[in-house]
Amino acid sequence: MLSDKAIVELGIALQAQNCVLQELKLAVSELDTSLAESAQKLSSVSETTHQLRELEALMDELEADQDWIEEEDFGDFDPNQILSLYENRQQSIFRELTKIGFKDWDSFVRQCQSYVLYQGVDPLAPYEAFLTEADLKQLQDESYNAQYKWDKFDYIFVLASGVLASLTDYLLVKIPTTLTTGEYAGQVGSPITEWLKSYDSTKSNDWFARWAENLSETCKVPYDSMSYTGAGGVEHIAGMFPKSHRIQSFGHDPVLGFVFGVLDIMRGTITGFSYDNLTHNHTWMQGTVWSNHEPVGLIEAILRQLGHLISDVATPMGLPAPFMTLMQGINAGSFGEKGRTVGEIARWMYLNGYDFRHFLVSGITPAVIEISLRAYIMLRHYSEYGETKFDLASHPKYRTMLLMAHGIATLGNAGKITLMQGNPLAINYAEWMAFSRYLLPSIKYWVFDQHKLRMEHLENINSTGWDQLLQSSDH
Structure with a gap:
């Protein structure tokens, strides 16, 4: 990994070389002769390179046939010739570096810095400056950003x-329904929600109403009860009455019901929250409803859960919005003039018409x-x-x-x-x-x-x- 100093020095050197190359472009016709002479001078270097490659190929052949080599085969072999070839190669490179005044890296960087400053070139220009416009556009178009x-x-x-x-x-x-009383009296409800709620499966006589009534009779569930069997007998669930039992029981939740509702059906229990009118707190509760409960399989429980939700969806109170039953467990916050908690707000919203049908409209x-x-x-x-x-x-x-x-x-x-x-x-x-x-x-x-x-x-x-x-x- 290059250090920051090395990157800066490399940039200066490249800027100098780039500036030189640009000048060479303008004078390329005048340098043809010089380039031809340089090619002749470097021919010896090319010959040396060719000899090295021949020796490498010969060494490969010797290594391949080493089992057949005998001592007298090396009679005319002089290992110093290989060293002399590499020395000649090194001297030729050194001579070329000497021509451009190269001594060591630090002095080379200083020379490049002096050159770019003399030529008026920014020594700290970005590396993109070395690219053509087409190349730079390609890099920009392919960048992550x-x-x-x-x-x-x-x-x-x-x-x-x-x-x-x-x-x-x-x-x-808008809101689920038009409010005529209370602190928000006069606010107009959603016409779409009003249209959906105009259909009541308990009062209609079409195919869906008859189907829902049949499902209501066949898909009985324990969490429809408003009481459970406690330690001292049957106990009423605090805060639960016909209009609120769906928001307080997890089984009526359109999403959570397929977990808690199915388990309640299989175990004959009710799971949800009770509500204390004095403390205004919701408390987690689970109790047995069917004492003489017959075992129910998983598939039957899922089908019964689905049928019961269908039977309740178009009733006057409807089903609660997804996960709204879970929000009752948040006994925190103080909102509005009455200082309601999050749980109280969720309960109040459902009792004032914010059910699954308005959730669909929203x-x-x-x-x-x-x-x-x-x-x-x-x-x-x-x-x-x-x-x-x-x-x-x-x-x-x-x-x-x-x-x-x-x-x-x-x-x-x-x-x-x-x-x-x-x-x-x-x-x-x-x-x-x-x-x-x-x-x-x-x-x-x-x-x-x-x-x-x-x-x-x-x-x-x-x-x-x-x-x-x-x-x-x-x-």
Whole structure:
């Protein structure tokens, strides 16, 4: 590894040589004769080199036939001839160095420095100065940063998709329902959510309502109960009543339900959080509901879990948004005029209409970004690189573009919450999840992967390209 001093000295020497070569280019017609004479003078050196190569070939033959060699075969061999050949070669090189005034490296660097200063050349100019414009452009185009650099169209589409998503959030997603009472009275709900909630499977008589009713009867689950068998008999779960039992039980979570709900079905238990109205704390709880529980297999438990969720999805209270049941365990924070904790806010949001159906509606916001920006990225990629396979989510540039667009949308959602007086129902849960989905891999890339990928990029540079650069520099 070269030291910083050696690199600087090498740069000075190369600058001097480059300056000399440029002057030689202008006077090449006048130097033809001198070059011819130099070629004659160096002919002896070429002859010496040829003799050395012949001796090396002869030595290879001798080594190959060493078993057949006898002592008398070396009668005319003089080892001093080999030494004299190398001495002649060394003297010829020394004579050529003497002609240009070379004594040692330090004095050579000083001479080069004096020369470049006298010629008005920057002795510390970057190494790129030795390359032609074509070679320099090739290096810049193939650099790691060039592959992930944004242009004006990237900025335009990222900004446009982020702003469009924010407008969608404010004008269409809004809040789950129109509020007529309370501290947020007068705020208008989402027309799309209102349309979805207008369908009630418990009051309809179409095929889905009949199917849901049948599933409700056949897919009984233990976590639908609001009490469990405690040490002293049957105990009511604190804070749980018909409207809140789905937010308090993990089995009703659209995602966590396929873990905790399936386990509850197999064991005849209920898992979730109780809620104390006095302390305003949620407490983890798990209790047995079915005392005479018959064993249930894994496949049957999964099918029963799926059927029960389908039967509940279009009821008046609906299912909670994914992972919202888990947030009840956060008994921290003090938000709003009433100083609610995160767990209380999650419970309040569900009881005021923020269910799985509104979560699907809020997914329109990140969907706008995913559809518009991904379409632009794919069209741009194929127009530049053709039909090449690429993983958009793992590409550093494209992932950053998606992250920035979702960042704009989350900022827009924060502004929406502010405009709606801090109403938690204005939170676009799906957009914040989408933002986190790109933020975490990006942090990993910035902290751990970026340097490694840079090194891999340098190692994968085509050797043919470097050969072309060397040939061009020779010319």
